[in-house]
Amino acid sequence: MVNVMKKFEEYKEEIYSCSRCGLCQGICPLYKTTGLETVVSRGQFSLLNGILNGDMTFNKKVYKNLDMCLHCDACKSYCPSDIDAEKIITSAKIECYKYAPLSKKFKLFLLNSNIFLKTAGRCVDIFRFLGLHNLLPVFHFGSVVKRFLEENVRYRKLKPARQLGLKVFYFPGCVNTYFNKSILNSMRMLAEKNGFELVIPDGLHCCSVAHLSAGDFETFYRNAVLNLDMIPDDVDYVVFDCASCHKAFELYDDILNSKKTKNLKDKLIHLNNFIEKQDIYIPERVKFEKIVCEHIPCHLKDKESIWKAVKKMAFIDNFQKDETNQCCGAAGLFCFEHGKISREISKSKSSKLEEKADVILTSCSSCTMGILQGLSENGKHIKIYNPVELLAEQYIEEENLSKQCHTES
Amino acid sequence: MVRTLSSKQNEILSKLSSIVGKDNVLYEKEDLYCYSFDTMSHGYSVMMPDYVVLPSDARQVSEIVKIAAYYKLPIIPRGAGTNHVGGCVAVDGGIIIHFSKMNKILDIDIKNLTCRVQPGVILQDLQTAVENLGFFFPPDPSNLKVSTVGGALALSSSGPRHFKYGGMNEYTLDLEVVNAQGEIFHTGMAVKKNVSGYNLTNLFVGSEGTLGVVTEATFRLIPKPMCRQIMLAFFDQVERASDAVRAVIQAKLTPSVLDLIDRNTITTIEKFYPTGVFKEAEACLIIEVDGSDEQEITTQSSKIEKVCKLFCATDFVLAKNKEESEKIWFARRSAFAAVAKLAPDVVTEDAVVPQDKITDMVKKIKELCEKYGIMACIMGHAGDGNIHPNFSLDLRDEKQRENFEKLKDEFFEYASSLGGSITGEHGIGMTKSKYLDKNAPVYRYMKQIKDVFDPENILNPHKIW
Incomplete structure (x- = not known):
C-alpha cells in the first residue's frame, strides 16, 4: 500500500x-455544545503535543477524545496560524485506529458491506411497500428515519430537451443506491432530459469518507482503488450529488497519486457545479414560489455551489443563502455514536433554517439526516431537497402543464 | 490509560460528581492534559490539574470550593483560557472550575441600564445582545469573540476603546462571589452610585481569582454611539506619531480608538493578509471617533486630520464607507494572526508608560530585539501609553528562551524606570509575579488583603503572589 498522505x-x-x-x-460546534476544552482543536493539539513529547501514548481514551470531532473544518478558516486541524486529527486517528471501540468498527464494517447494505435496502423497500415504515415514529429516532426514507421524486420518463452528448459517471453513494432512490431518479431524469449518457456501474463501494474520518485507512485505501477501477477512462465527468462522497474522491488523489487519479482530477465535479456550468434545460413555464433556504454542507468544496445552481434554476423565486456556516451535527456516524450532542447541534442549526424556510436545499446525505434530526427535535416538518430533485420535480410539473394545455385545447 | 486514583482521590472524585454530575467532572490524564495550558506560551512545559469541574450555578461552585477547602486543594477558575500570563493553569494541581456552562445572560434591565450575567458569557455575545437593544458595553479585549466575562473581570481587561470608555472596573456594579470557605456573598449593589463603605467590587475586579470565585456580575450599560469614523495616519518616525497622539489629546479630542502599529507590524499584516490598507511607513496611527451624530464625527475627524498633518503625517486615509471601515478593521484585527505565522511561538507582552514616553519605550524594544536577536512587531493603545510588543520566537530553543527571559527582564525594568507599569490589561498571572517588589508597602498591604480572604492560599495560588 502506497500512502502519500x-x-x-x-x-x-x-x-x-x-x-x-x-x-x-x-466556531467549534462541539465546544459550543459541550463546553469541553477536550473537544476543541486547541485542546486536541495539546493532547497530541503530549503524545509527540512522549508524555503519553496512543490509547483507547486518546482515540475517544480525538473521535469527538465533527470533521467540519470550521476551525481551519478561523485559525490565525492556518492549521488544518481536520487533517492532523485524521492522521492521529489513523495511528491509533486499533484502539477504536469495537462497536464503531462494527458499524464501519457494515457500512463497507455491500451485501449488508443491499439486504437492508431490500428490507426498506418491503417495509415501504407494506406501509410498515409508518410505524417507525413509535421508536426513538424513528420519525427521523421515516422522513429520511420518504422519496421526494419518483422516476418518470421525460421528453428530451437538450443533446449534451456527454458521458457522465455518476457516483450515487450508499443512501441513493440502497435506501432512498429519489436523487438517483432525479439524476436519471436529468440525463434523459438533457441528452447525456449516465454511467452507474453495479457494485460500487462506499466512498469511505466515514472510514477515513474514523482512522480506518486500510478500508479507505481499498475502496479508493476499487471505486476508481470502475470508472471508464473515456468519461467526460465524474459527478457527485453528495459533498462528502466528492470529498472522498478528491482525497483519493492524495493517497494514490496515480496516473488514474491525475487523469480524473479535473473531471471530478459536484452536481451543483455541473448544473451551473452545463447547458442544462431549465423549465421556463413553471414557478416555485416557496421560500427556499440552503444548508451548506461542511464538505462542500465550492461553498457557493448550491446558490450557483439555484441562480441558474430561474423558476426559484425566493432563495435565502445560508449565512450561518454552521454544521448540521450529523457528521456521518457521529449522530449514531453521540446522539444527544449531535441532536443539540442539529437543533441549533435547524432552528435558524426553520425561521424562514418552506423548503431546505442541501447537497449531502448526512446533512439531510442532520437537518431532519434537528427539525424533528423542534417538531417541524419541512421538506429537504437536493437541487437536482427540485429541478426534476419541475421537469415533471412542466410536462404536466403541457399535457393539461394540450388536453384543454 | 486509566488514571489510578488513591482512595482519597476517589473520595474527592465521588464528592465532586455528586455536586455537578459525573459527566461534568474530568479526572483522566488525557482530559486533564487539555487543561494544562492557556494562551501563555511556555514551550513544552505542562501543568495539569487533578480535576476539572463544569458547574452550572453558584451553589455548585460553593460546594466545590468547600471540598477544596476541606482537602486544601487549589481552586483555579477558568473562562476561555485566553490570557497571556498563565492565569488559569494549575501550577500545583488542584481543581479547575471551567465556567463554560455558566454562560447565560440573566437579565438586561433597559429601565435601569444594567445587565446581570454569569461568568462564562462570551464578551462579544454580551455586547451584541445589549447593542441590539441600543445600548453599549465598551470593554473590548482583542479576543472578545471567545473571551469570557469572568476572565475579563479577573484581569480587569480592556482594549482599544479604553482610552475613551475605560475598562471592566468602570462598568462593574456588583459581583456575586464565592469566598475561600465556600460562602456566597455580594461585593456591591446594582445601583449606579454606592459609597457605603470600602469598594470591594473594584478590589475583586483584576484580582485574578486570588480573592474569590466570581459567579455572577452586574454591569452598567451606556447608550450606544450611533456613528463611527475610522482613519489612518502614517508617519516616517515613531516619534512623530507619538507626538501626534499627544497633540490629539491636548486638543481635547476624544477618539474611541487611538492605536499605534510599527513598521514590522505593517509589513507582517500586509505579507499575510494583503489588503493594501497599510502604506509603507515607520508607524501608523489607527484612529476611530464615535458620537451621536454625523456632524460631531465630521468635526472631530477633520480636527484630527489637521493635527496629524501638522505632525508631518506622510499620508492620511479616512474610510469613505462601511466597506472601507471593515477592511481597515479586518487588517488591524489580523495583526496577531499575521505575527503568529512568523515563528512557532508568539508572545504578546504588555506594559504601560506615561504617554510622552512611548517613543523611548518603542526605541528600547527595538534595541533589545537587536541585542538578543528576537523579532518584535509592536502595537499599542497609544492614547493610554499601553505598549504591546509581539515577540516571534521558538521557545523550544534553549538559547532563545534564555535570551527572551533576559529581554523581558530589561523590558519591564525600563518600563518601570520610566514611571510605567508592567501590565495595563493582561494581568500578573504567574509569568510577571517575579517583577513585583513584594516588600514594597503597597504589596505588603495587598498580601494582607489576600490573607484575609484566603488564609489557606487555595484560591488560584502562584498567581500574582
Whole structure:
C-alpha cells in the first residue's frame, strides 16, 4: 500500500505552532455544545503535543477524545496560524485506529458491506411497500428515519430537451443506491432530459469518507482503488450529488497519486457545479414560489455551489443563502455514536433554517439526516431537497402543464 | 490509560460528581492534559490539574470550593483560557472550575441600564445582545469573540476603546462571589452610585481569582454611539506619531480608538493578509471617533486630520464607507494572526508608560530585539501609553528562551524606570509575579488583603503572589 498522505509525526511543527489563542472555541460546534476544552482543536493539539513529547501514548481514551470531532473544518478558516486541524486529527486517528471501540468498527464494517447494505435496502423497500415504515415514529429516532426514507421524486420518463452528448459517471453513494432512490431518479431524469449518457456501474463501494474520518485507512485505501477501477477512462465527468462522497474522491488523489487519479482530477465535479456550468434545460413555464433556504454542507468544496445552481434554476423565486456556516451535527456516524450532542447541534442549526424556510436545499446525505434530526427535535416538518430533485420535480410539473394545455385545447 | 486514583482521590472524585454530575467532572490524564495550558506560551512545559469541574450555578461552585477547602486543594477558575500570563493553569494541581456552562445572560434591565450575567458569557455575545437593544458595553479585549466575562473581570481587561470608555472596573456594579470557605456573598449593589463603605467590587475586579470565585456580575450599560469614523495616519518616525497622539489629546479630542502599529507590524499584516490598507511607513496611527451624530464625527475627524498633518503625517486615509471601515478593521484585527505565522511561538507582552514616553519605550524594544536577536512587531493603545510588543520566537530553543527571559527582564525594568507599569490589561498571572517588589508597602498591604480572604492560599495560588 502506497500512502502519500502526511503521517502524524510529520505534523509535529504544525501541532506545536498552535498559539493556543483559543479562537477555535468561537466556531467549534462541539465546544459550543459541550463546553469541553477536550473537544476543541486547541485542546486536541495539546493532547497530541503530549503524545509527540512522549508524555503519553496512543490509547483507547486518546482515540475517544480525538473521535469527538465533527470533521467540519470550521476551525481551519478561523485559525490565525492556518492549521488544518481536520487533517492532523485524521492522521492521529489513523495511528491509533486499533484502539477504536469495537462497536464503531462494527458499524464501519457494515457500512463497507455491500451485501449488508443491499439486504437492508431490500428490507426498506418491503417495509415501504407494506406501509410498515409508518410505524417507525413509535421508536426513538424513528420519525427521523421515516422522513429520511420518504422519496421526494419518483422516476418518470421525460421528453428530451437538450443533446449534451456527454458521458457522465455518476457516483450515487450508499443512501441513493440502497435506501432512498429519489436523487438517483432525479439524476436519471436529468440525463434523459438533457441528452447525456449516465454511467452507474453495479457494485460500487462506499466512498469511505466515514472510514477515513474514523482512522480506518486500510478500508479507505481499498475502496479508493476499487471505486476508481470502475470508472471508464473515456468519461467526460465524474459527478457527485453528495459533498462528502466528492470529498472522498478528491482525497483519493492524495493517497494514490496515480496516473488514474491525475487523469480524473479535473473531471471530478459536484452536481451543483455541473448544473451551473452545463447547458442544462431549465423549465421556463413553471414557478416555485416557496421560500427556499440552503444548508451548506461542511464538505462542500465550492461553498457557493448550491446558490450557483439555484441562480441558474430561474423558476426559484425566493432563495435565502445560508449565512450561518454552521454544521448540521450529523457528521456521518457521529449522530449514531453521540446522539444527544449531535441532536443539540442539529437543533441549533435547524432552528435558524426553520425561521424562514418552506423548503431546505442541501447537497449531502448526512446533512439531510442532520437537518431532519434537528427539525424533528423542534417538531417541524419541512421538506429537504437536493437541487437536482427540485429541478426534476419541475421537469415533471412542466410536462404536466403541457399535457393539461394540450388536453384543454 | 486509566488514571489510578488513591482512595482519597476517589473520595474527592465521588464528592465532586455528586455536586455537578459525573459527566461534568474530568479526572483522566488525557482530559486533564487539555487543561494544562492557556494562551501563555511556555514551550513544552505542562501543568495539569487533578480535576476539572463544569458547574452550572453558584451553589455548585460553593460546594466545590468547600471540598477544596476541606482537602486544601487549589481552586483555579477558568473562562476561555485566553490570557497571556498563565492565569488559569494549575501550577500545583488542584481543581479547575471551567465556567463554560455558566454562560447565560440573566437579565438586561433597559429601565435601569444594567445587565446581570454569569461568568462564562462570551464578551462579544454580551455586547451584541445589549447593542441590539441600543445600548453599549465598551470593554473590548482583542479576543472578545471567545473571551469570557469572568476572565475579563479577573484581569480587569480592556482594549482599544479604553482610552475613551475605560475598562471592566468602570462598568462593574456588583459581583456575586464565592469566598475561600465556600460562602456566597455580594461585593456591591446594582445601583449606579454606592459609597457605603470600602469598594470591594473594584478590589475583586483584576484580582485574578486570588480573592474569590466570581459567579455572577452586574454591569452598567451606556447608550450606544450611533456613528463611527475610522482613519489612518502614517508617519516616517515613531516619534512623530507619538507626538501626534499627544497633540490629539491636548486638543481635547476624544477618539474611541487611538492605536499605534510599527513598521514590522505593517509589513507582517500586509505579507499575510494583503489588503493594501497599510502604506509603507515607520508607524501608523489607527484612529476611530464615535458620537451621536454625523456632524460631531465630521468635526472631530477633520480636527484630527489637521493635527496629524501638522505632525508631518506622510499620508492620511479616512474610510469613505462601511466597506472601507471593515477592511481597515479586518487588517488591524489580523495583526496577531499575521505575527503568529512568523515563528512557532508568539508572545504578546504588555506594559504601560506615561504617554510622552512611548517613543523611548518603542526605541528600547527595538534595541533589545537587536541585542538578543528576537523579532518584535509592536502595537499599542497609544492614547493610554499601553505598549504591546509581539515577540516571534521558538521557545523550544534553549538559547532563545534564555535570551527572551533576559529581554523581558530589561523590558519591564525600563518600563518601570520610566514611571510605567508592567501590565495595563493582561494581568500578573504567574509569568510577571517575579517583577513585583513584594516588600514594597503597597504589596505588603495587598498580601494582607489576600490573607484575609484566603488564609489557606487555595484560591488560584502562584498567581500574582
